Amino acid sequence: MGKPKVLVVGTGFAGFHCLKALEKALPPDAADLVAVNPTDYMLYVPLLPEVAGGTLDPRRVAVPLRPELPRTRLVQAHATSVDPDARTCTAIDVEGRSQVITWDRIVLTAGSVTRLMSVPGVAEHALGFKSVAEAVYLRDHVLRQIELAEQDGDPARTTFVVVGAGYTGTELVAQGQQLALAAARGRKVPPIRWVLLDLAPRVLPGLDERLSGPALKVLRQRGVDVRLETSVAEVTPTCAKLTDGTEIPTRTAVWCVGVRPDPLVESVDLPTVKGRLAVGADLLVPGRSDVFAAGDMAAVPDVFNGGKPTPMTAQHAQRQGKLAAHNVAASLGHGTPREYRHRDLGFVVDLAGAQAVANPLHLPLTGWPAKLVARGYHLLAMPGNRVRVAADWLTGLLTRRQVVRFDLVPAAGVRLADADRVDAGSARETARSAHD
Secondary structure, X not given: XXXXXXXXXXXXXXXXXXXXXXXXXXXXXXXXXEEEEOOOEEEOHHHHHHHHOOOOOHHHHEEEHHHHOOOEEEEEOEEEEEEOOOOEEEEXXXXXXXXXXXXXXXXXXXXXXXXXXXXXOHHHHXXXXXXXXXXXXXXXXXXXXXXXXXXXXXXXXXXXXXXXXXXXXXXXXXXXXXXXXXXXXXXOOOOOEEEEEEOOOOXXXXXXXXXXXXXXXXXXXXXXXXXXXXXXXXXXXXXXXXXXXXXXEOOEEEEOOOEEEOOHHHHHOOOEEOOEEEOOOOOEOOOOOOEEEOHHHEEOEOOOOOOOEOOOOHHXXXXXXXXXXXXXXXXOOOOOOOOOOOOOOOOEEEOOOOOEEEOXXXXXXXXXXXXXXXXXXXXXXXXXXXXXXXXXXXXXXXXOOOXXXXXXXXXXXXXHHHOOOOOHHXXXXXXXXXXX
């Protein structure tokens, strides 16, 4: 019969920590562990704004899978469909080759993709911000616009619009503004202007209200134009038209509005809750004993919030991944199953420079105390690269921010219009664009 095969789809926060825990929970002869993921690293998403801001090398946020997961066989491909009844998963690699992977237990942790709305021009002209490629491209794009503004004096080039004042958008504006000011130092360019938009009545609308006020104060003191209860109605190559009728000439609109579950959910043909796979507190799909889901893909009931699905946060994904591993091991006869119970321990928001806001254990902090908590939290939460990240941060305290443009990522490789396409044709196109 052979050993049972456990397949984990996706190696983000949930998938990576699931595999890490499985390697500890299961004896070597208990199961074969297989992971399907397009890349060979786990992306530490919370630090992407620092990559875009030029304070961290892109490699710092990419934790290599093979040294961290020595017992797991990695299939570097994009999962396009899952058949629970046949117990198969179809995946396509970067060369467009398809393969079918069988499994005895599956953990669906493919995460989420950028949420596009029906706003004219967003897919074609706005920049996304969810991958290393998008962060590196944005950094180079900002530097390119400042260089071109020195030549033609166009103020639209030094105006940067970020849509979405959540965790990502707020940190990105803070880091991006610092990068742009460093790049403009000593140049004759129009004034640097960053605009942050959100339909919510406050910044960081999904986090503790006690973080919003201090964060807004820091941004506005730095000259960021924060416009609340306002969003974009249309994006063109040279302008962002707002819902209040205002038009902002710009060559840069960054879309940080939010995420939605990976389109893989649509192929599984299992019950969903608001687009996420329905699961019980044990992370099992109802009526199945072999299909688990965790992270952004799964509507895990929050026992501390009336059974509503847990928010799409790294904190929940990491802990759900560990619990999924425990319950998969239990289904194979190693341990007993448990249910998911977790209270948020607080959040940290790094605002670049010496500024941050944080609420560890729901105690609100600002300034240097919050900065130390934020950096300490990330160093503890990162599953790898800690020494390198700490070294980059220490170097940043002693030297100026590096302003270097490489132009290694082509625009075709980061188009929002292609974000949800997972067919063989798009896989080949993306690989070819990156190579060219």
